[in-house]
Amino acid sequence: MEDSWRSDIALLIHGAFEEMYRECRHTDVDVIVDDRTFRCHRTLLAAVSPYFDAMFSSGMKESIDGVVTLHGVSKVNFESIVKFIYSGSKVVTKSNAEELLKASALFQIKQLHAKCEQFLLENVNNENCIGAWKLAKSHECPKLSEKAWGIIMYNFQDICRSEDFQCLDKDDLIEIITHEDLHISSEELVCDSVFRWFGADPEGRKQDTIHLFEYLRLPLLGSEYLLHEVEPLDIVNENSRCREIVKEAIQYQMLPSRRWDLNSPRVAFRKYASVEDVLIVIGGYNAVGEKVVDMLAYSFLQAKWFFLTPIPIQLGREFASIVYGNDIFVSGGSQKLDCLLRYRAENNDWYRCTSPVQGRRRHVMVAVCESIFVLGGYDDTIKDESKRTLSSVEEYLINARTWRKAGDMVHAVRSMSAAVSKEKIYIYGGILSDDKDSDHIQCFDTRLSTSSVVSFLPSPCKLTKTVVCDKHIYIVCTDGSILEMSDQGDAKCVHTMKYFNRRRFGALHRKGGLLLVGGESGNAISQKIVFLNPDKNWTEYTYSTTMPARANFGSLIIILQKKYLTRTFKSD
Template identity: 40%
Template sequence: MLKKLNVYCTEKDIMGKTESEDLQADYTTAMISGLQQLYESSQYTDVEIEVENRTFHCHRLVLAAMSPYFDAMFSSGMIESQNHKVNIKNVPSSTFDIILQFIYSGTLALNEENVGDVLQTSVMMQIKCLKERCEEFMISKVDTENCIGTWKLAQGHGCHYLTQKSFRFILHYFTEVCQTEDFRALDVFEVISIISDNDLNVKDEEIVIETVFDWIHADIDNRKQHIKTLFEHLRLPLLQPEYLLEVVEQNPLIQNETECREILDEAKRYHLLPARRQEFISPRLVYRNLGDFEEVVVCIGGSNEREQTRRTVMCCRNNKNWNYLEPLPYDPGVEYATCSYGNAIFASGGSSNLKGMLCYHSNQNMWTRCQSMLLGRRRHSMEAVGDSVYVLGGFDDTNEEEFQTILAIEKFKLSTGEWEDCGYLSTPVRSASSAVDREKIFLFGGVTGENFDTKIVQCFDTRRNTCSVVSQLPVFCRLSSAFGYQRKVVIICPDGKILSFDDGAVEDVGCIPGFERYSFGSVLQGDSVNIYGGIKSSEVFNDVICFNLSSKTASLTGTYMPERLFGFGCAKCVIHKKYLNKPVCK
């Protein structure tokens, strides 16, 4: 009986709800029909609305119920509420007629000719449901010829939904929209809002450059003054070098503009110094969300257990998702070194193949084997300078002789693909960090051949092939991490201290509270360094910590590695999105 009763109650509830809905629908139909009859017969009207040369006989109660504009007018004690006559200016009578038809009958006769006026008037009269219907109609009719006008109309009347939708349309069909007369009529700030958006759908940045110059030439006398403002938003580092030098640099508009020349020189440095690309910081080095390429952080090998590693290579994308890339062709073992040159990443040495050298080609998502190093190494440093990759110091535990900590420096010439001896450290060290400043490689701390931690800073001059001790660190810091930043070198110590090194002087920059880890990965991202994973005693981490070098504050990014990891290579590179098709399942 209980089950039947429950079913009966449920059916009754459903039937009751249906009856209520039917009743409401009948009531609405009857009310609308009655209102329409009252309006058409002018029966019981109590206000006259004068629009242009027409007079509309209306009911204040109905107008106030639908429009806060009329409600405020009739309840405010204004003259209109006293003499029962209202004069509305700057509204076509045909438009007001459409609005009254909607108020009294719920019918709406919109077309492409009248929708703009109806939208404008509905905004003025605060008739929300009518405004929404107008927005939906305009969205359904938007095309490459009218999207600019729709966007500007929506902005002018505070129609946020229509503004957003029409702007998204402009971004998506930019290559067609930028050729219209409406685009050429935009003001400079409207152009900037479009070209600076990361969702701009362009195959390459050359299209954006040409569009900007075309816009200026459409009214060159009045617009050439804006070239400096626009140039700040052009992503020149993403241009092909030939286009940058042969088209942009030769444009007469920028010849005498110092600010433009500085931005151009910045892009030229990006292309001319591929060895320093990891340290390049610019608001113009941002890849579009809909473009073919994306800058990612690549994590190579590593492990969550000591004395183990793996061939796995994965990358962290801008959307915080992780993807697998082509794995290493062999397991390098532990304590190998990595560095980048342009969009290539090199990995050398390691316990399983002390002389091994690999190169990752991001444009093909593939690894190739390079000529073996002259000496086998692990726990060494590796840096790119000019057209060469250098390996410095390290450790060879297969060497039965006394000198297992390596003094020799060798370089890999990218032009020939061959290794050659090029000098010696002042003091042989292993597990030191390194960074480059003005063609000089600096090694920070490390462990000496006598198994003592050291505070010394060594400088290897790649032009003279000479090395000298130039400074002392305030702390011992084996297994630290270092990178160039704004003509200085920043050092991340395993205890969380952040140091700055500049021409021999060492300064305390800040500290990451509770850090205490080593064998972590780090990359420079704008004015911050992101630190990935690492190990403390037996605890392995998978978090990503951000230290802002400007504010000197640390925080968790909210991004996590798919697994706990340490002892991996870490570098940025630009890769085609077609290779980002193997997501890592966390």
């Protein structure tokens, strides 16, 4: 009942003010806009507009002499504002909505501002979404901004060809092309849009376009487009930073054996891309000691584990695994010493490769150029126990699908780790033939097929894991210490993790840091996934999602089509 009373008196007051405005009764302020004067009531203007309230309360000249001159609004639009204030009439149209929104923001008339935003919200489309988005950003219209942004993201392929897109400033363009929600079928579309934008004003936009190269995801382009459409551009040839970025992309494309060592913000897949990078866990043993042939994928995007095609045979423990390009190779293992398998990510399936001459486990495997090398390890089938620890190095030529003896290491060793730098394989520690732990850093030169001991670790160690990030080589030890190998070949401790004490864990490079996966801690299996960031004083971040209970597993990161992420894994 009380609300109806308030409504009745409000209508009475509003109607009275409208009548008094028409008859110029009790008006006490002249508002001059262009060459027109509006005779208004201070009280009403101040009631609906904090802008006028502040003006009339400030003691300023306008509050004393009763004359206000306004700028930044046309007389036609101010007439609409006055009409809205005095009569509550529907004054917003297609032709004035944007200008009335700006004026209502200036005068802080939030009721009219809301009406303008709602009108624009109902009429935003592909043709005007960029203008609406920019307007909404500068005039506090969150709903309009959200809707216009969604249209830009979803219909980018069409919108990027519009005239409004060509008129974007650099910062707005960066905001659009860097967003993870951009719906595109390929990164070529983004490059095309930036190059068209540059072409609209080559001289005026040259420096901005050089800056934009930092945000183009060139490594994810097709090699034909990269070599024929990007590399020949004058702006690339003329600017050293652009050349560096293009070189990085070409290296990513042409060096599949080193692809996962690269740390670049330009290697990132958008939310709606058909692929994503996933953490792979292969085989091993589960919590109750059963051998498993599972292949599991962890989606960083969805924070879930999924089943992929399982390994076709039992590998047992102590096999080796690597990624070459986007395929996984697995060799050896306690159940099948002379085995080499290849997982093709493009069709989510496994294939049997030619078997190596020397079967082994507890070995290391690395990719160099277009070959895979297996080094050292242990062969249970050799009768002479003193010779079971191996020094041999075998090379698998991926394209020819054949093996050859590549050479020998200086010291036979097993349970070590390895990394590649400039076509040289570095082997860290391990267990020697006499069952003593090694502190050697051995080097096998794949070009010369020669071996040497280049330096020594701070102390003997085994079961280490090695991670390469750009030109940095980190060796993660079972006690939680992390060593870094210098350009001179020696290694020193750069960080120690507290309470680590794990064996047979996974260690991988991801986004400039070290991803440590699971491992054995005493008789227990750790299910932790930890990310370490060297650039931030080795800050540790523990994932809220745990990994499956696995021991003696292979762990890698690959790019996988999302269509294969359908069978969700549930804890054992």
